[in-house]
Amino acid sequence: MARKQSDYLAALLAEEEGDAASAAPPREPAELRSRTTTLLGRESALARVASGEVRQVTQLLLDPARVRIWPGNARNYDLLSEAQCRELIDSIIAEGGQKVPAVVRRVEGDPNHDYEVIAGTRRHWSISWLRANSYPDMQFVAQVAQLDDEAAFRLADLENRARADVSDLERARNYLAALTTHYGNHQTRMAERLKLSKGWLSKMLKVAAIPDAVIAAFASPHDVQLKPGYALAQAMQDKGEAKAIIGVAQVIAREQAARRDAGQPAIPAPDVLRRLLGASKMMLGEDGGPDPYRYINKYGRDVMSIQAINRHGVTVRLHAHPGADDEEIVTALRHMLSHLESTGQSLKR
Helix, strand or coil, X not given: CCHHHHHHHHHHHHHHHHHHHHHCCCCCCHHHHHHHHHHHHHHHHHHHHHHCCCCXXXXXXXXXXXXXXCCCCCCCHXXXXXXXXXXXXXHHHHCCCCCCCEEEEECXXXXXXXXXXXXXXXXXXXXXXXXXXXXXXXXXXXXXXXXXXXXXXXXXXXXXXXXXXXXXXHHHHHHHHHHHHHHCXXXXXXXXXXXXXXXXHHHHHHHHCCCHHHHCCXXXXXXXXXXXXXXXXXXXXXXXXXXXXXXHHHHHHHHHHHHHHCCCCCCCHHHHHHHHHCHHHHHHHHHHCCCCCEEEXXXXXXXXXXXXXXXXXXXXXXXXXXXXXXXHHHHHHHHHHHHHHHXXXXXCC
């Protein structure tokens, strides 16, 4: 019997013995009373375990390399990093190991893995990182549960609701996959099983349907939050609007990549959302008026903006400011040409 199990049963026995001792007749000899209550307590404790009233929980010390991640979890394991897990890593080091066990289940037919993580993805990542970085003896602490896929999904979802670092988009896409896999595409049934508002679940599922080409416009998928994401999903219900949004998103994605390569800050999420929601106006040139496209440098200053678009060409304004240089202007011009081409306003006739 494992140490923790024996300690747990010992505590039960102590409780039962105390109850039985207080009820013993005062005239009974102390030695006989002690022996009787011990036997009664042990029998009662074991009966409670056998009946299922009390469940024994075994914690295992595992090599994380032998434990895979269950694909039904919302968290994207590949997006985890040392920076995201730094607080947890420091806590594990300070406490001399992982204190809160993960939940795993056994797997069959996989020669490389014995278990898979249902809840505890960040703990698994952190222990794996520690083993590769000066703490080779760190063990992954887990308890084994017998769960079918739907129960595993509900358990993982409950844990993820309390985690601020699980993005709305990750959860939304996890729900969309589960809707088909576990609930036969019945949103009402899914909402009841997860104890969620049907309206809230419906919004999450719509956000999940936003295509990757649009998500790529944001600096990080974590920037796509439920409220603004739902507004974007609603706008994309119109086919013409959706085409315009995808075109502008591709331009923004290239801008984001250029900024990363140049070590510049990313375009903030509110600015990305504003440009995406105004995509159709940008394509139409707002009835021949000024197009809102502009290129902003790392200091937040305008470098170039489109003033007008018509059949004769495009009127562009170059903004003067301290620190402006020719290379920056050339870069802004290239992005503007890419924007015009992707929105159907190319100068090539």
